[in-house]
Amino acid sequence: MFQPNNQALGIQDLLPMTDGGQNNSFMVGRDEMQNGALCMEQSVFDNSKKLQADLQTLGLRVKQHEDNIKFLKSQKHSMDDSILDMQVALGKHHSSSLSMTENEDLSHLHREEEIVEHILRHEKSAAGILCKLNTPHETLTSDITLTKDVLGIVATLGRVDDVNLSRLLSEYLGMETMLAVVCKTYSGVKALETYEKDGSIVTGLGLHGLGASIGRPLGGRFLVICLEHLRPYVGQFIADDPQRRLDLLKPKLPNGESPPGFLGFAVNMINVDSMNQCCLMTTGHGLRETLFYSLFSRLQVYRTRADMLDALTYIKDGAISLDGGIIRNTGVFSLGNKEDVDVIFPKISGSSNLPENYFETENRIKEMQWKKERILEDMQREQGLLDLIKFNYDIKKQEFVKLLAKSSSNDPQVLTINDS
DSSP states (O other), rough: OOOOOSOOOOOHHSSTTOOHHHHHHHHHHHHHHHHHHHHHHHHHHHHHHHHHHHHHHHHHHHHHHHHHHHHHHHHHHHHHHHHHHHHHHHHHHHHOOOOOOHHHHHHHTTHHHHHHHHHHHHHHHHHHHHHHHHHHHHHSSSSSHHHTTTEGGGGGGOOOSHHHHHHHHHHHHHHHHHHHHEEHHHEEEEEETTTTTSSSSEEEEEEHHHHTTTOOOOOOOOOOEEGGOOOOSSBBOTTOOOOBOOOOOOOOOOOSSOOTTEEEEGGGGSSOGGGGGGSSSTSSTTTTTIIHHHTTTEEEEESSSSHHHHHHOOOOSSSETTTTTTEEEEEEOOOSSOOSSSOOOBBSSSSGGGTTHHHHHHHHHHHHHHHHHHHHEEEEHHHHHHHHHHHHHHHHHHHHHHEEEHHHHHHHHHHEEEEE
16 A cells, blocks of 8 residues: 655755756856855945045045145235235325326325415414414414423324325314324323313413414314323234234135225324334324224225225225225215315325335235235146046046945845945
């Protein structure tokens, strides 16, 4: 009787017993498929690692060139500031927009003697009286103890290298301020005017008495500026500048450059006599950081109205432009035609009045402009290399993304290997 075999049959039992070669061939094929898959997986893994290494190398090179460009830009901006400061010192940038006829009309207003003559025409002014007292004849007959602390009139205490700029600065300050009397101390201020118990002025004493004694009675109000009561500039000075100009923070666009047309600060465009540059006060301060900083603060100077208006965001303490624009402070504009002013700052003229180290500074400007051109060339070269490396980086990145996408669709484990 037939007895069935209760044991389960394996794959080998199903194969013909007489053909053992086919069974071996199947096993070898399966091993080859497994080995091929492993080889492909290893190849994808190796390519992934290589692409990752290439991307890392290119990324480092991108950062290196970006850092180089950043460094070169900082050097360029520093040179721009230095060149601008030196140009202010030499007055090289004041290309007046006036016509030749207008310049000729103003050409007589440049010597201090002629400025004094214009002040004297304001007969009832304190400035006119003090200028009259400074003439040789009046000096001998007047009480010099009354005015010994008077330093001078605002208009005579500084010089400007351009007549047009001088007129604009004078218009900005106004005639009352241009004719203001400047005293070193408050004691000097008190000596100019004496009062009765009821507060009325004693017309026979002080400047009122002096004016009456020389036939120039004082009328109306007049400004007196007390230097020791002014809040002086606190900060650094431009290095190696014989005029001790203030190292003010220049307005900067987001790219680090100054707004187009920005020429400098008005307080630095005033030339001060050497005796008044420093140690004028017991505190060691000079006229620039006391009187002129108080008058102009950080008033900016621009080449044109258009430049000035484009830079409104960067103007905090007012601005003027060489073609007549005036912004007195944030939100306050002076519109209309320019005013005719007869009392302005004297103009620097003649070779004898050239700033100290004039030609040396000129050569330094030329040298720095040459260096700036070389820096611009280096920046252009670095930018070209940066663009090329970024291009190669993008290509490698695309290859890497495609490899990940392909390996993920074929075998999710490969993606896991790459991610690890």
